[in-house]
Amino acid sequence: MNPTVLLAVVLVCGIELSFARVITANLLVIIVGVVVLVYKHAGWRTYLRLLLVPLLPALGVWFSMAYFAVDHQLHYAWVLATRIYAYSFLGAIFTFSTTVSRTLASLEQNAHLPTTFVYGMLAALNFVPKIRSEVTTIKASAQMRGITLHFWSPQLMFKGILAALKWSESLAEAMTSHGFAENQPRTHYLVIQIPKWNYFAAILTLAIFQIFIFSAWP
Amino acid sequence: MSYIDVTDLTFSYVQGGQQILQDQQLRFDQGTFNVLTGPSGSGKSTFLRLLCGLFPQFTGHLLAGKILLDGQDVGQMSVTQRARKIALLFQVPSEQFAMPTPREELVFTLENLRTDPAEIPTRLERVLAFTGTTQFADRKFTTLSGGEQQRAALSVILALDADIILLDEPFANVDPQTRAFLLKRLAALVSEQGKTVIISDHDLTDYQFVADYLYVLDPAKKQIHLADPAERAQRFKAFDQQKHQAVAVDLPQKDGPVEFALHDFATGYQQNLLSQKQFQLFQGHLTVFTGPNGVGKSTLFNAIAKLQGYRGSLTWHEQEIAKLKAKHYNRKVALVFQNPVSQFMQVTVKEELELSLKNRLANGWTKDQVQAALVDLDLAGRQEQVVYQLSEGQKRKLQILLMLLLGVPTLLLDEPLTGLDLVSANKIMGYLQRAVKTEGKTVIMISHQLTNLAQYADYHIKLDHKELSYEATL
Numbered sequence: 001m002n003p004t005v006l007l008a009v010v011l012v013c014g015i016e017l018s019f020a021r022v023i024t025a026n027l028l029v030i031i032v033g034v035v036v037l038v039y040k041h042a043g044w045r046t047y048l049r050l051l052l053v054p055l056l057p058a059l060g061v062w063f064s065m066a067y068f069a070v071d072h073q074l075h076y077a078w079v080l081a082t083r084i085y086a087y088s089f090l091g092a093i094f095t096f097s098t099t100v101s102r103t104l105a106s107l108e109q110n111a112h113l114p115t116t117f118v119y120g121m122l123a124a125l126n127f128v129p130k131i132r133s134e135v136t137t138i139k140a141s142a143q144m145r146g147i148t149l150h151f152w153s154p155q156l157m158f159k160g161i162l163a164a165l166k167w168s169e170s171l172a173e174a175m176t177s178h179g180f181a182e183n184q185p186r187t188h189y190l191v192i193q194i195p196k197w198n199y200f201a202a203i204l205t206l207a208i209f210q211i212f213i214f215s216a217w218p
Numbered sequence: 219m220s221y222i223d224v225t226d227l228t229f230s231y232v233q234g235g236q237q238i239l240q241d242q243q244l245r246f247d248q249g250t251f252n253v254l255t256g257p258s259g260s261g262k263s264t265f266l267r268l269l270c271g272l273f274p275q276f277t278g279h280l281l282a283g284k285i286l287l288d289g290q291d292v293g294q295m296s297v298t299q300r301a302r303k304i305a306l307l308f309q310v311p312s313e314q315f316a317m318p319t320p321r322e323e324l325v326f327t328l329e330n331l332r333t334d335p336a337e338i339p340t341r342l343e344r345v346l347a348f349t350g351t352t353q354f355a356d357r358k359f360t361t362l363s364g365g366e367q368q369r370a371a372l373s374v375i376l377a378l379d380a381d382i383i384l385l386d387e388p389f390a391n392v393d394p395q396t397r398a399f400l401l402k403r404l405a406a407l408v409s410e411q412g413k414t415v416i417i418s419d420h421d422l423t424d425y426q427f428v429a430d431y432l433y434v435l436d437p438a439k440k441q442i443h444l445a446d447p448a449e450r451a452q453r454f455k456a457f458d459q460q461k462h463q464a465v466a467v468d469l470p471q472k473d474g475p476v477e478f479a480l481h482d483f484a485t486g487y488q489q490n491l492l493s494q495k496q497f498q499l500f501q502g503h504l505t506v507f508t509g510p511n512g513v514g515k516s517t518l519f520n521a522i523a524k525l526q527g528y529r530g531s532l533t534w535h536e537q538e539i540a541k542l543k544a545k546h547y548n549r550k551v552a553l554v555f556q557n558p559v560s561q562f563m564q565v566t567v568k569e570e571l572e573l574s575l576k577n578r579l580a581n582g583w584t585k586d587q588v589q590a591a592l593v594d595l596d597l598a599g600r601q602e603q604v605v606y607q608l609s610e611g612q613k614r615k616l617q618i619l620l621m622l623l624l625g626v627p628t629l630l631l632d633e634p635l636t637g638l639d640l641v642s643a644n645k646i647m648g649y650l651q652r653a654v655k656t657e658g659k660t661v662i663m664i665s666h667q668l669t670n671l672a673q674y675a676d677y678h679i680k681l682d683h684k685e686l687s688y689e690a691t692l
Binding site for chain 1: 267270272275276296297298301302305306308310313314315316317318323325326327328329330331332333334335338360374378523524525544545548549552553555559560561562563573574576577606620621624626
């Protein structure tokens with residue numbers, strides 16, 4: 001599915017979930033999430049992570065609702081606990097269906113997001129490994145001069161920020177000299193389109209979801 | 219009217235501060251190969267950035283004058299117009315890419331120029347083939363060597379298809395073979411496609427027969443002038459005499475004290491760059507590493523300095539390096555990074571010197587020695603300057619000085635002569651030699667620049683085809 005359409009569907013579902021008090025809607029999202037993960041051949045670590053990470057907050061709200069709420073709302077406790085899982089799976093559906101660069105490209109071409117924003121994000125993401133190796137280098141370099149830096153050391157922050165500033169400047173120069181101008185029209189080698197069936201699928205998905213949200217189901 | 223016209227150009231980084239160029243008049247004709255030379259830090263990079271409009275767009279003040287490209291004022295042109303007309307290849311290879319791989323960077327560039335998507339694949343393949351970049355077009359820039367990155371950068375410049383190609387010390391991190399290859403390609407661009415090339419370089423080797431014009435930046439006058447035939451001949455001759463001729467160096471005595479030993483050693487990010495059954499590096503000598511780009515010289519140094527893992531065994535004085543604590547080990551074995559900025563911890567030159575003086579080891583330098591070295595290296599009077607604002611050459615000299623004065627017993631230097639003119643390079647080598655001869659230090663360095671090196675070096679190690687070997691010449 002086209003990333004922009006998928007993002008829209010996921011966002012709408014997410015907003016609706018936060019207002020609805022329907023356990024079945026939450027379960028539906030979780031089941032769809034599992035189906036998507038199975039279809040995308042996710043590793044067992046993914047399932048484990050999705051199961052364990054939300055566990056603590058889910059247990060937390062369940063207990064506080066079931067035992068400490070004024071009128072011991074057991075139903076609401078289940079709503080909140082499953083909702084946390086539903087959100088996690090909603091996120092997983094999105095991240096497993098697309099990649100960051102594809103999403104950004106789609107947002108640029110389909111949602112017409114400003115190119116400055118899109119390429120700013122893309123460049124920032126490409127920086128992550130660079131930043132990691134820079135931190136190692138800074139630490140080693142400090143060690144050689146007789147200082148031990150920890151991750152909270154202001155000097156490490158200072159050097160890190162300085163390096164980032166320097167990079168952002170040279171990056172801006174490089175992008176400019178490679179012909180990039182803020183929000184000027186560009187062509188696209190990889191054209192990302194929204195096929196018609198995407199709209200149908202999105203509307204169908206949302207329609208089914210509405211049935212769950214507005215039904216009298218628990 | 220000529221193709222590029224510079225009139226009354228006066229530029230300064232800070233309003234009311236020191237001027238870099240003063241009342242500069244200059245002209246370049248279309249379809250010519252121009253070389254701009256001058257000592258490091260004199261403002262060659264600044265001039266090139268002015269020509270392509272990056273300055274004053276990004277920093278500095280154009281106090282007077284203007285630059286016309288083909289009759290159009292650079293300052294008035296849009297970014298896309300400028301990119302089609304004039305392209306710049308940067309000095310530091312890793313800082314000129316926004317995308318993760320050469321192919322993606324090329325696509326990004328062509329999209330910016332609003333190239334018809336149907337045309338992109340053919341243009342892409344053409345420029346990749348022209349610069350010999352095809353085989354690593356899909357590798358990440360972070361895994362490419364300096365030389366490979368510069369080839370990729372040249373591909374991008376060619377994709378821009380600009381009439382004027384500026385290159386700012388493009389061969390600083392490039393081995394002689396790649397340098398000769400790229401120069402030939404540039405010369406072909408001038409003669410076959412009528413491009414105008416302006417290349418700044420302090421090393422004039424190999425330019426004599428390709429350069430149509432030689433320009434010299436005189437820092438005292440703050441002006442660039444066209445070298446007349448006599449000056450041109452004299453400048454090229456000076457380099458010709460220094461043209462590298464291999465000189466005999468000693469082979470190590472196998473019973474000398476060993477500093478580092480390798481056993482069944484292998485290292486490399488994706489595949490093994492280096493795999494070595496057995497090798498020894500000796501203590502108390504100045505050893506020079508050479509070898510083509512991307513064969514793993516820096517990777518080996520990083521492994522020795524504990525910045526990167528390895529397989530097999532790598533020992534320092536018979537202790538396995540992987541098992542040593544970085545905190546103690548890196549005080550005894552320190553790396554002088556390829557990028558000088560990586561070495562800096564403070565803000566001003568003075569603070570950097572104070573930090574090194576404070577933490578120097580027992581046999582470090584005295585304050586007087588440091589002062590004398592500052593004067594000798596032309597760094598005196600810059601105490602209050604921010605280290606990041608020094609020129610590349612000045613950064614390099616300061617970086618090496620900071621590490622030398624610490625008194626570290628074993629210094630690894632990754633391309634310490636990059637960006638230095640010959641005079642400075644000789645001075646630096648003099649300091650390194652003294653550290654070995656009189657202070658008993660061990661110095662191991664990587665260098666592409668081989669001029670005069672044999673008179674300082676004790677041993678020469680060549681790294682090629684994944685193996686190290688001692689050579690009898692340098």
